[in-house]
Amino acid sequence: MSADTEFRVHHDSDAAVGRRERLGVRLLIVADGSFLFGMIFSYFYLRNLNNNGGWLPKGVHHYSISSAWQVAIPFVIAAISHRLGQENKQTRNLTSIVTFVVLLVGGYLQWKQMAHMPFLLTDDGGVVSFNGAYASNWVLMAGSGLFHYFLGSFIALGILIRNRTTDLPHELDLWRQRVVQSWFTWCAIAAVLTALTLSVI
Amino acid sequence: MSTLDKAPASARPVPNPKRSLITRLHMGTGVVVGVIFALAAYYGLHSLYTTYTDKVADPLSSHDNNIVLLGAMLSWSVGFMVGIGAFIGPWRWLIGKDLTDEEILYLAGDGQGTKRYFKYCTDHKVVGIQYLVGVMTMLGVGGTMAMMIRTNLARPGAHFVTPVVYNSLVGLHGITMIIAMIIVATGPFGNYIMPIMIGAYDMAFPRLNALSWWVLFTAIPVLCSAWFLGGIPTGWTAYAPLSTQAGPGMNSFIATIIIFAVSTAVAGMNITTTVVAMRTKGMKWNRVPIFVIGATISVALAIPAFPTFMLAMVQTGLDRTFNTGFFDANMGGSGWLYANLFWIMGHPEVYVILIPGVAALMEIAPVFVRKPLFSYNAAILGFAGIAGLSVLVWAHHMYLAGWAPSLNGPFMVTTEMISIPTGLLFLVLIGTIWRGKPWLKLPMLSVFAFIWDFLIGGITGIYLSDVPADNYLHGSMFVTAHFHFTLMGAALTGAIGGLAYWYPKMTGRMLNERAGYISFWLVQIGFNVLFFGMFMAGAEGQPRRVIDYAAFYKNSNLVSTIGAYSVGIGMIVLLWAVIHSWNKGKVAPMNPWGAKTLEWTVPYPVPLTNFDELPIITSDPYGYGKGK
Amino acid sequence: MANHDDHAVEALPPTPGERATGFIKRNDVARTIGLFVAYTAIFIILGKYFYPKWMPTIMSKEMKSAETIMIWFTYISAPIAGIVLSVATNSFLNAHRGDTPPPDGPAIRTNGPIVVLWTVGSLLFTIVAIVWGLLEVNSQAVAAANDAKSAITVEVTGSQWLWTFNYPAQGIETHDLNLPVGVPVIFDVKSADVNHSFWPVQLGIKVDANAQVTTVIHTTPTMVGAIEVKCAELCGLYHAYMETNGAVMSKTDFNAWVTAQGGHTA
Ligand code: HEM
Numbered sequence A: 001m002s003a004d005t006e007f008r009v010h011h012d013s014d015a016a017v018g019r020r021e022r023l024g025v026r027l028l029i030v031a032d033g034s035f036l037f038g039m040i041f042s043y044f045y046l047r048n049l050n051n052n053g054g055w056l057p058k059g060v061h062h063y064s065i066s067s068a069w070q071v072a073i074p075f076v077i078a079a080i081s082h083r084l085g086q087e088n089k090q091t092r093n094l095t096s097i098v099t100f101v102v103l104l105v106g107g108y109l110q111w112k113q114m115a116h117m118p119f120l121l122t123d124d125g126g127v128v129s130f131n132g133a134y135a136s137n138w139v140l141m142a143g144s145g146l147f148h149y150f151l152g153s154f155i156a157l158g159i160l161i162r163n164r165t166t167d168l169p170h171e172l173d174l175w176r177q178r179v180v181q182s183w184f185t186w187c188a189i190a191a192v193l194t195a196l197t198l199s200v201i
Numbered sequence B: 001m002s003t004l005d006k007a008p009a010s011a012r013p014v015p016n017p018k019r020s021l022i023t024r025l026h027m028g029t030g031v032v033v034g035v036i037f038a039l040a041a042y043y044g045l046h047s048l049y050t051t052y053t054d055k056v057a058d059p060l061s062s063h064d065n066n067i068v069l070l071g072a073m074l075s076w077s078v079g080f081m082v083g084i085g086a087f088i089g090p091w092r093w094l095i096g097k098d099l100t101d102e103e104i105l106y107l108a109g110d111g112q113g114t115k116r117y118f119k120y121c122t123d124h125k126v127v128g129i130q131y132l133v134g135v136m137t138m139l140g141v142g143g144t145m146a147m148m149i150r151t152n153l154a155r156p157g158a159h160f161v162t163p164v165v166y167n168s169l170v171g172l173h174g175i176t177m178i179i180a181m182i183i184v185a186t187g188p189f190g191n192y193i194m195p196i197m198i199g200a201y202d203m204a205f206p207r208l209n210a211l212s213w214w215v216l217f218t219a220i221p222v223l224c225s226a227w228f229l230g231g232i233p234t235g236w237t238a239y240a241p242l243s244t245q246a247g248p249g250m251n252s253f254i255a256t257i258i259i260f261a262v263s264t265a266v267a268g269m270n271i272t273t274t275v276v277a278m279r280t281k282g283m284k285w286n287r288v289p290i291f292v293i294g295a296t297i298s299v300a301l302a303i304p305a306f307p308t309f310m311l312a313m314v315q316t317g318l319d320r321t322f323n324t325g326f327f328d329a330n331m332g333g334s335g336w337l338y339a340n341l342f343w344i345m346g347h348p349e350v351y352v353i354l355i356p357g358v359a360a361l362m363e364i365a366p367v368f369v370r371k372p373l374f375s376y377n378a379a380i381l382g383f384a385g386i387a388g389l390s391v392l393v394w395a396h397h398m399y400l401a402g403w404a405p406s407l408n409g410p411f412m413v414t415t416e417m418i419s420i421p422t423g424l425l426f427l428v429l430i431g432t433i434w435r436g437k438p439w440l441k442l443p444m445l446s447v448f449a450f451i452w453d454f455l456i457g458g459i460t461g462i463y464l465s466d467v468p469a470d471n472y473l474h475g476s477m478f479v480t481a482h483f484h485f486t487l488m489g490a491a492l493t494g495a496i497g498g499l500a501y502w503y504p505k506m507t508g509r510m511l512n513e514r515a516g517y518i519s520f521w522l523v524q525i526g527f528n529v530l531f532f533g534m535f536m537a538g539a540e541g542q543p544r545r546v547i548d549y550a551a552f553y554k555n556s557n558l559v560s561t562i563g564a565y566s567v568g569i570g571m572i573v574l575l576w577a578v579i580h581s582w583n584k585g586k587v588a589p590m591n592p593w594g595a596k597t598l599e600w601t602v603p604y605p606v607p608l609t610n611f612d613e614l615p616i617i618t619s620d621p622y623g624y625g626k627g628k
Numbered sequence C: 001m002a003n004h005d006d007h008a009v010e011a012l013p014p015t016p017g018e019r020a021t022g023f024i025k026r027n028d029v030a031r032t033i034g035l036f037v038a039y040t041a042i043f044i045i046l047g048k049y050f051y052p053k054w055m056p057t058i059m060s061k062e063m064k065s066a067e068t069i070m071i072w073f074t075y076i077s078a079p080i081a082g083i084v085l086s087v088a089t090n091s092f093l094n095a096h097r098g099d100t101p102p103p104d105g106p107a108i109r110t111n112g113p114i115v116v117l118w119t120v121g122s123l124l125f126t127i128v129a130i131v132w133g134l135l136e137v138n139s140q141a142v143a144a145a146n147d148a149k150s151a152i153t154v155e156v157t158g159s160q161w162l163w164t165f166n167y168p169a170q171g172i173e174t175h176d177l178n179l180p181v182g183v184p185v186i187f188d189v190k191s192a193d194v195n196h197s198f199w200p201v202q203l204g205i206k207v208d209a210n211a212q213v214t215t216v217i218h219t220t221p222t223m224v225g226a227i228e229v230k231c232a233e234l235c236g237l238y239h240a241y242m243e244t245n246g247a248v249m250s251k252t253d254f255n256a257w258v259t260a261q262g263g264h265t266a
């Protein structure tokens, strides 16, 4: 083809674009869900196996059930707050701030827990290791929770800024909010499932 | 996300993204930034985590060293994506300045000639070619390793390589081939051809399309680095605890899989969405070309499957770096956990590989016998049935692991049931060629080769799925021969058929026929000799993944090696034909095979937006034949 | 289907019987049938001779059943392979060469009865394979349970890259596996490090050796002779060399061997 520009950007209808994006996000949720399923499987598998009594070796501390929920609740709140601001740009001025801040707080709490894990072992050489299979599973789930918070904060920040700077057509705007809603709802569900899992020690 | 379409020249915006960052980034800047990231991670982590390395006997395989290496590898991948401009879109979204039309056009590679192959180009045809070159490179590397393995096994005594090198050869051959085969059809043809086949201007998410390729690209140097870090001792299955005990090369394997899983999730989601949401007017589900159906089922199956492999690798990585105990029996872990997670991915994965190859041949057969596809519904049922059952059979790889002997029965039932949808695939193919006069061009030859190879692969698979027979066969060369008949004899043959078929559309030239025939026979005959020999070795009781064997097995191994060289030569001939014809081949007409799918209605080079105006579909593309 | 080109169109509507014979007499059909018979025969012969020729001596029931399955599954696959390959070959022999596409063939879009027949056929095939396998698995499990009392126990430990056999009742530990003929034996298998897979080849059984867990398999050697023990799970550097020899011997020989090793016989 000659170097001549004779093409222009083709804009499909807002609803078509919106639906397409929602499907895409749902498929990514399937992938993420499979990862979560794997983690939950690992947790219960090793718990039931309790190889050599190594699930929670004697004397090892574990996190309390309430601390598991402490890092799940913020995502639920964020998802609800995003939902409240979904339809209306005015309301969203407020809710987007709430969503963002709550996610930051959730991420901070998660981080704090990871920084103070009670089940670490340090040997003479100074090598740190995790004591027991519960500890291993816990850190993996916490890490993946942190990842969700990180990604969620990024998206929430985008919504916050974009709500003030961009002016999308209403229909498209609505679809974009719904797409984000799909993801946030999923993350909230994932957080709750994780907390439920970690409640069975 | 927007796609492109053709507009009268007068309406075009004056392109002037000249001074923006987008125009300055390419593969080179990606490499530079990637290396900077990798070095930063390397030295940064090194200063944080070297406190103890001098205290352990072998600093190279210490946990700290693993942290440093894994960190550097993953940072390389992220850095490369930063440097090539993958994050410009998300960043602009964040600050609320969406990409302008002009920039979108620029990203699509409009008017950039061959340079766009080295850029973050969103044109699905560019991505298709990138995948094609990538796949051929990987097959070449994996094939070379196969030749080295077979050379070593030509005679007893392990004269050729050392055990370290041998184990690495087997493992890296395996994983390279597996990665290459997962993308061998859905990468090049799924990207280049499929959007045209369904009458779309582009993929649903063009930027993610570019992302999927370039992310995959970053995995290549990472995998290669395994060689310089002492190789991998585990084979491609990377069973724990062998993998936790392994040296630094294992980090390359882990990082590769993590990166690759990201790439396939994105690519799978993109292709699935495109097919579901972007078919042109009139292309109802029963009018979609069968290749599109097969490719979509395959990538859709990959979406839930691969994350568990990624998870298993993350856990292996954590065990190796931060001393967790997922797979360490002393810490309450279990190698069976790894095996489960691995095979929950692993069995669907073999069908992710197989289905697009078969689907390509189902697309080819009607064109070359000039008959409709026999029982379109049976084909779909076959694919869907296989995909559905494939997630329920994983533990047939663990019959003899001791994990859950009482589940052997149920898993045997689900596994054998796969014969039924698989049988449908055969029925569709033989029904299509029945009473036809096949036009024996290269693509059609692949159909015949497939039928034979997959039949052998299938029958031997039935033995293996029966526990009492697997008692003897498991872990032997018999298994290796069986899965090559399916992966190589079926899936790769299908992909090569697809290449011969779509080559004219992708390159504008005909593939050199004579070289094609020579290669075909060398490969197919060699292949059958090669793996017939391996069946013998397996039946005689030679385990797989062994560097050496008793003199008792020397005949069967020699037969194998002779066959392997024939395959090797045949593949070189094919490679030569592909490269040569790309420049010097006969110029291809628009529709050299007289096919009825949409990709043959567009000229070469395919315009940036594929169609001036989207076509409207009124029937399926198999309206061949007289009578009725 | 009866109005194929190279077949004369009859004036009178044919009876079903005539149609059937007409169908069979058609050139391509006759050729396909011939090919079908040939291919089926080839597969049956392959099944009959390939495995017996290449597989090692059968020294246990388990080994026998592995071989029988491979032979018989080849037999029952043979007609299916015959159909597929005869149709393919028939069509291959009809090939069209040249640079223009061949003329269009008949527009057969599907054929309900054939699809149903084929599906039912593969269903039957599958059921046979499944039932066979389940019965066999079950009979092995039953045998293991029945033999438990009379069996001798061998504790097998895999370690990189060595097999160690411990006979607790006899109080000996060796690196070659000797067994008395006709006496059931139970192997308790574990690993000292990574995974291995314990494979006494001629006995046709196999199980992984895992760290910290014991896996159990059972067999009864049925004949006297040499056996090889191999490792069937990649276990690192010298996996290929992790093999040892052994023998199934008469009871007296076995007892003599145990005594020579310093153990005690029952
Ligand atoms: C040139 C043709 C090929 C030759 C000569 C060849 C040969 C071999 C050999 C000798 C082995 C090692 C067998 C063993 O000791 O267990 C092997 C393993 C393997 N090959 Fe190939 N192969 C070829 C093509 C392919 C292709 C196209 C695939 C596609 C997926 C493939 C996938 C594998 C896998 C997954 C393994 C297992 C690696 C492992 O045990 O970890 N090979 N191949």
Ligand SMILES: [Cu+2]
Residues within 6 Å of the ligand: B346, B347, B350, B393, B394, B396, B397
């Ligand atoms: Cu499988």
Ligand SMILES: [Cu+2]
Residues within 6 Å of the ligand: C196, C197, C231, C232, C233, C234, C235, C236, C239, C240, C242
């Ligand atoms: Cu081994």
